[in-house]
Amino acid sequence: MPLDFEFTKEQEDIRLTVREFAEKYIAPKAVEFEEKQEVPKEITREMARLGLFGILFPEKYDGLGLDPITAGIVLEEIVRADITFSLAVAYLVHTSWGYVAYKYGSDEFREDIIRKAAKGDIWVGIATTEPGAGSDLVGITTTAKKDVDGYLIFGEKAYISGVREAREKGAWFELGGGHVTLAYTDKTKQHKGMSLFFVPLTDPNITIRLEKEFGRKGWSFGSFVLNNVKVPETYRIGEEGRGFYIAMEGFDHARAYIALACAVGGKRAIELAAEYAKQRRAFGEPVATFQGVQFQLADNWARLEAAHALAYKALWALKMEQEGKIGRFEVTKIAASAKLFAVQAAKAAIDDALRWFGAYGYTEENLVALALKAVKSYDWAEGSLDIMRLIVAREVLGKEYIVRRR
Ligand SMILES: Cc1cc2nc3c(=O)[nH]c(=O)nc-3n(C[C@H](O)[C@H](O)[C@H](O)COP(=O)(O)OP(=O)(O)OC[C@H]3O[C@@H](n4cnc5c(N)ncnc54)[C@H](O)[C@@H]3O)c2cc1C
Missing domain, CATH: 1.10.540.10 (Acyl-CoA dehydrogenase/oxidase, N-terminal domain)
Incomplete structure (x- = not known):
């Protein structure tokens, strides 16, 4: 195609x-x-x-x-x-x-x-991770028990983005928000016993706790405890037992957008640093005239261009999948490749660009320094880079070459 x-x-x-x-x-x-x-x-x-x-x-x-x-x-x-x-x-x-x-x-x-x-x-946020399980979602312990016309959810989610913004009504959003939350409806069936629920974080039976973030501090990140939170049956997303698979589909979407954000953020960091390097002088010349800087710029820019194109390929693949033209696993492979490549390209580019600022790069008012801390989050958020490697290897080699360690 x-x-x-x-x-x-x-x-x-x-x-x-x-x-x-x-x-x-x-x-x-x-x-x-x-x-x-x-x-x-x-x-x-x-x-x-x-x-x-x-x-x-x-x-x-x-x-x-x-x-x-x-x-x-x-x-x-x-x-x-x-x-x-x-x-x-x-x-x-x-x-x-x-x-x-x-x-x-x-x-x-x-x-x-x-x-x-x-x-x-x-x-709308996402809550799969728990204090005891992130990459290996079979290890989650949150449960959803059937109750009259709904479910009672019990457990704890950790390292979740947007808990404060979802909790507070009438603040960032008129009605606050909620998280698509993964829980066991039948623990004996492992990943086939998981279901997804929309859980409003405004529920009084939820308590939240904020983490002190390393970067991207403008959007909160923390945990929430669900103490028998009642949700109606209509808040179940998909059939019982399909939660794990639907979550994997959600990750494909998020990874494609993360790849794009990293490619674009990396390019913007280079632009900002290049502007500075044109003004700042050392040894009588603008810093931008040094070939050491120019070669770093060129290598990083080339990688970011590739990351940018691959990110759009992943978004295009999502669109093709929605139109029934390609299969789910093709999308999974492209989205994981895109995230894997773009996060690394952006981290390297932003790190190099930050050096062109000299000591000014080591201040909190330097946007490129803030960007470096922020892209680091994508080593893990929406699936770690190692998990991206596992997915790509699985799709290229075949499932039979992936060792199950349980
Ligand atoms: C800023 C930020 C925002 C986040 N937001 C959310 C959110 O909104 N919702 C949510 O549900 N989660 C969120 N997360 C959590 C994120 O999804 C997890 O951090 C991620 O899935 C990894 O899980 P973990 O942290 O438990 O690491 P672990 O699973 O404990 O892994 C630890 C290390 O081992 C490696 N590893 C694990 N298994 C393997 C393997 N089989 N092969 C090779 N290496 C392996 C991992 O790559 C990692 O480096 C967020 C994380 C961050 C940092």
Whole structure:
């Protein structure tokens, strides 16, 4: 199948609208996200007003009804304006997991939650990780027990993005938010006994605890304890026992967007550092004239160009899969490859670019320094780089060559 993601006029118009918004509202405040450890609520409210939280949901449910490539174009503009990645997390997690919740949610769920998520009144996060299990999800202990017309969920989720923003009603989002949460409905069946639920973090039977983050401090990260939280049956996403598989699909989406965010964030860091290197002089010359700097710039830029193209290939693959033209595992392989490559390319590029600033690179007001801390999160978030390697190896070699260690 020919690879084709040429941008349409509509997509370019959307890019310009988002760029205007991002340059006006986001870029001037990005350094403050880190200092204040939050993004201003006006920004998420304005993103909601523009419909950006509804980008993939069908118009029938108050969304914009657009595709993953267009969602990627929006993400590019958000990242260019904020390389602390806080708003990238807010946008890409909701876009990926909100879509999966829509796809597998019941009609009642769509009417109730998806409509609000599309308007940006509810933020959608993801909660698979626990204190005792991250990569190996079979090790989770959260359970969902059937109760009259619903489920009682008991357990603890850890290292989860957006817990504070989902908890507080009337703040970043009118109604707070909730997380697509993985739990056992039948522990004896291991991954085939897992189910997914939408769990509103505003529930009084949930307590949250915030972690002190290393980077991207504008969007919270922490744990939440579910003390017999009652959710209606309509909040189950997909059939009982299908939760693990649906979660894997959600990861494919998130990884494709992360790859794009890393490629674009890396390029932006190089641009910012290059501007500085043109002004800053050493030994009578602008730092940008030194070949040591130029060669680093060229090697990193070339890798980021490749990462950028591969990220769009992953978004295109998601679109093709939605249209029934390619299979799920093909998407999984491309998305994992894209994340694996882009995270490493971005980390190397940002690290090199930061050096061109000299000592000024080691200050908290330097956006490139903040970007370096932020991309580090993608060593793990939405699946570690080692797990990406395992997936690619499995898809290329065949399942029979993957040793099961349980
Ligand atoms: C900033 C940030 C945000 C996050 N947000 C969320 C969120 O919103 N929701 C959520 O559910 N989770 C979130 N996570 C958690 C993330 O998904 C996990 O960190 C990740 O899945 C890895 O799990 P772990 O941390 O338990 O590491 P472990 O699974 O304990 O792994 C430890 C190390 O061993 C390696 N490893 C594990 N298994 C293998 C293997 N088979 N082969 C080779 N190496 C292996 C891993 O790569 C890792 O380096 C977030 C993490 C971070 C850092």
